[in-house]
Amino acid sequence: MEKVRVLAPSGMLGAGWDHATVERGIAMGADVISIDGGSTDSGPYYLGAATAKTTAKAVARDLRSLFTAAAGAGIPVIVGSCGTSGTDAGVDWVAGIAAEVLAEEGLALKVAKIYSEQDAAALKEHLDAGRVHPLLPLGELDAETLESCTHIVGAMGHEPIVEALRGGAQVVLAGRATDTAVAAAYPLMMGMPAGPTWHAAKIVECGGQCTDNPRAGGVLATIDADGFTIEPLDPGAACTPILVAAHMLYETADPFEMREPDGTLDVRDAVYTAVDDRTVRVTGSRFHVADQYTIKLEGARISGYETMSFSAIRDPLVLAGIDEWAALMRTLITQRVHGTLGLAADEYAFDLRLYGHNAVLGELEPETGPPREVGVMLLVNAPDQPTATAVAKIANPLLLHLPTPAMDYLPSFAFPSSPAEVERGAAYEFVLNHVVDCAPPDLFRIEFEGKTRA
Numbered sequence: 001m002e003k004v005r006v007l008a009p010s011g012m013l014g015a016g017w018d019h020a021t022v023e024r025g026i027a028m029g030a031d032v033i034s035i036d037g038g039s040t041d042s043g044p045y046y047l048g049a050a051t052a053k054t055t056a057k058a059v060a061r062d063l064r065s066l067f068t069a070a071a072g073a074g075i076p077v078i079v080g081s082c083g084t085s086g087t088d089a090g091v092d093w094v095a096g097i098a099a100e101v102l103a104e105e106g107l108a109l110k111v112a113k114i115y116s117e118q119d120a121a122a123l124k125e126h127l128d129a130g131r132v133h134p135l136l137p138l139g140e141l142d143a144e145t146l147e148s149c150t151h152i153v154g155a156m157g158h159e160p161i162v163e164a165l166r167g168g169a170q171v172v173l174a175g176r177a178t179d180t181a182v183a184a185a186y187p188l189m190m191g192m193p194a195g196p197t198w199h200a201a202k203i204v205e206c207g208g209q210c211t212d213n214p215r216a217g218g219v220l221a222t223i224d225a226d227g228f229t230i231e232p233l234d235p236g237a238a239c240t241p242i243l244v245a246a247h248m249l250y251e252t253a254d255p256f257e258m259r260e261p262d263g264t265l266d267v268r269d270a271v272y273t274a275v276d277d278r279t280v281r282v283t284g285s286r287f288h289v290a291d292q293y294t295i296k297l298e299g300a301r302i303s304g305y306e307t308m309s310f311s312a313i314r315d316p317l318v319l320a321g322i323d324e325w326a327a328l329m330r331t332l333i334t335q336r337v338h339g340t341l342g343l344a345a346d347e348y349a350f351d352l353r354l355y356g357h358n359a360v361l362g363e364l365e366p367e368t369g370p371p372r373e374v375g376v377m378l379l380v381n382a383p384d385q386p387t388a389t390a391v392a393k394i395a396n397p398l399l400l401h402l403p404t405p406a407m408d409y410l411p412s413f414a415f416p417s418s419p420a421e422v423e424r425g426a427a428y429e430f431v432l433n434h435v436v437d438c439a440p441p442d443l444f445r446i447e448f449e450g451k452t453r454a
Contacts, residue, residue, distance in 0.1 A: 002224060004187040005031045009066065009218040009233070011206035013037040013079055013094075014054030019065045021217030021233035026073045028220050028233075032186040033066050036179050036205060037094060038081030040298065040430070047085035048150050048300035048428030054084065056097055063094075063101045067171070071107050078161060078172045078182050085298075086153045086176025088117040095173050109171050112164035115445040116153045116175030118297065120146040123436065131437040135296070138433045145431050149299035152432060156295065157261035159440035161185035167448050175444070176298065178260060179205040183221070192223045194287035198265040200228040202258060203247050203282075210247045213237040227283035229275060239280045241272035261296075262440070263289040292437050299432030304349075304381040306424040307388040311376045311399040312414040319370045321404045322357055326376075329402055333378075333395050340394055341387070348382040348391055376413070385423055392421045 007030035010017045014037075022033075038046070042053050052059075070077045083090015091113050102109055124143050126132050132141050146152070153176035162185050164172045174182065183201035188194065200221040203210050207218035216234035230239050248267055249255050258265045269284040318325055330352055337343050353359040355375040378395055382388035399420070401410040436443070 001031075001190045001192075004190050004192050004223050005029050006183050006187060006200065006204060006221045006223065007033045007218065007233070008183060008204035008207050008221070009033065009035060010062075011036065011209060012039065012054075013062050014058040016058060016062065017065070017207075017217050018234075019069075022065055022069045024235070025218070025220050025233045026069050030073065030075060030220060031190075032076050032078065033070050034078045034080075034183040034186070034204075035062075035066070035207075036081055036182055037079045038084040038086055038090070038176070040085070042084070044300040044428040044430045047087065047153065047298060047430075048302065049426070050083070050085065050087040050089040050151050052083040052090060052093060056093075059094060060097050060101055063098055064105065067098075067101055067107055067109065068105055070170070071105075071109060076165060076170050076172065076186065078174070078185060080161075080174045080177035080179070080182035082173050082175060085151070086116050086155075086174070087151050088115045088175065091115055091173055091175050098171060098173065110168050110449065111171045111173060112167060112169035113447045114156065114160045114164055114172065114174040115447070116156050116177070116443070118152040118154050118443060120149060120152060123152065123297070126436050126438070132297075132434050133294075133437075135433045135435060141432070141434050145301075146299070148301040149431065150301055150428070152297060152299040154295040154297055154436070154443045155261075156444050157181045157440065158185040158188050159262075160444040160446060162189045163441070164446050164448075165189055167446070169448065178296075180258075180260065187223045193225060194263070194289075195265070195285040196223050196226070196228045196282070198258070198260060198287055199267055199270065199282060199285035200230065202265065203230055203244055206247070206250070208232060208234070208237065209250070210244050211237040211239050212243060227281060227285065229279060229281045231279040238278035241274055241280055244280045244282065245270070245272045262293050263287055293440055294435040294437055295443055297432045297434045297436060298430065300428045301431050302426045303429040304383055304427050305385040305388050306427045307380045307382075307385070307392040308422045308424055309378040309392045309395065309399055309420050310416055310422075311378075311420075312416065313374045313376060315411045315413070316370070317407060318404055318411055319372070319374060321406070322354060322371065322374060325402065325404045326352055326354060328405060329395075329398055332398055332402070333391075336394050337391050341390055343387070343391070348380065348387060350381070350391060350395075351377075351379045353377045353379070381427060385425065389421050389423055396420055
């Protein structure tokens with residue numbers, strides 16, 4: 001093929017879009033539809049619990065749009081990081097929804113599932129062999145950390161997706177994958193050069209975010225031997241050289257380089273040119289193949305159990321000394337928890353956040369003067385749920401009536417719900433930010449209609 005057109009309808013499966021924009025992309029000659037199904041943006045819970053952040057109905061709506069359009073055009077659909085975190089359960093969850101949609105629409109599309117979840121025992125062998133290396137800010141990995149993870153995934157590159165496509169898959173449902181691999185796989189399989197392909201994949205990873213109206217829909221990237229062109233699917237939206245170039249700043253440590261499993265994208269010499277008032281042409285992107293193929297590991301483990309309380313303050317006298325009030329609150333909670341429950345400070349933790357004052361920026365908050373109203377969120381973390389809730393209940397009278405040191409009466413604050421304590425269950429933390437040296441197919445498993453390829 002002299003060129004490959006990649007249709008990216010949105011930044012995430014389940015986010016929704018106007019189906020007309022997908023139809024327009026098909027009419028523009030799309031050769032493949034790619035979309036990311038997940039992210040680590042929403043924190044470690046979704047990986048730790050192997051639970052999706054999207055609702056099944058939203059995923060079904062979006063898959064219906066993609067499947068009907070792709071089937072009519074005879075082009076493949078690729079979904080990466082299924083179920084938010086790309087666990088095996090996430091892949092199976094999306095596959096179950098996909099099967100229902102295909103049956104309802106009377107479509108017979110061949111589906112491939114790619115599993116990216118990793119076994120801690122197998123990774124320990126890589127660790128013992130010196131094939132696991134840390135990424136900042138984490139340090140060297142130990143076996144105990146691997147064993148503590150409830151789920152571990154490896155972020156696949158394009159190779160397993162290409163294998164699934166070559167095996168005849170018309171729908172590829174991949175586990176955890178780099179955001180770019182989902183869009184790069186088909187063009188690379190069809191012989192497009194790596195530099196323009198990876199760069200185009202990076203720009204389209206978030207759909208219409210590289211346009212002047214991200215809410216209007218996705219984009220179509222056309223990749224050829226010399227570069228790529230990108231334009232919005234909505235005729236009322238536009239891409240500009242600045243908007244396209246700026247996306248290299250998104251979620252990258254370096255604005256000119258981005259590492260993939262098999263090498264590094266280099267855009268230092270990239271040139272961004274406006275073809276017209278809504279289309280941009282990019283040339284000069286390069287890709288440097290790495291000496292060692294690596295896969296990034298992501299893992300999460302339980303960090304404790306959380307209970308949350310929330311109270312609202314409108315009293316102007318309290319708000320005039322809100323920092324002093326908060327300091328007193330922290331002191332009294334610590335004293336009362338020790339006196340009542342006998343817990344030392346290192347046996348639990350709590351966070352007091354003042355929304356409307358400095359909960360977002362903390363000491364960096366530039367605004368001065370008393371706030372008009374403040375929402376006080378108490379978040380308790382303990383080794384078990386009953387302990388977390390007990391700490392929150394000890395804090396309950398303080399969240400309702402605590403005066404400042406200068407006040408000679410008890411003020412009243414407002415709980416938005418009854419009971420005031422909300423048990424959030426297990427909390428998770430990311431503990432893996434490492435890479436493992438391997439060969440492309442080593443860590444992933446592909447299933448074609450019930451048959452598994454290691």
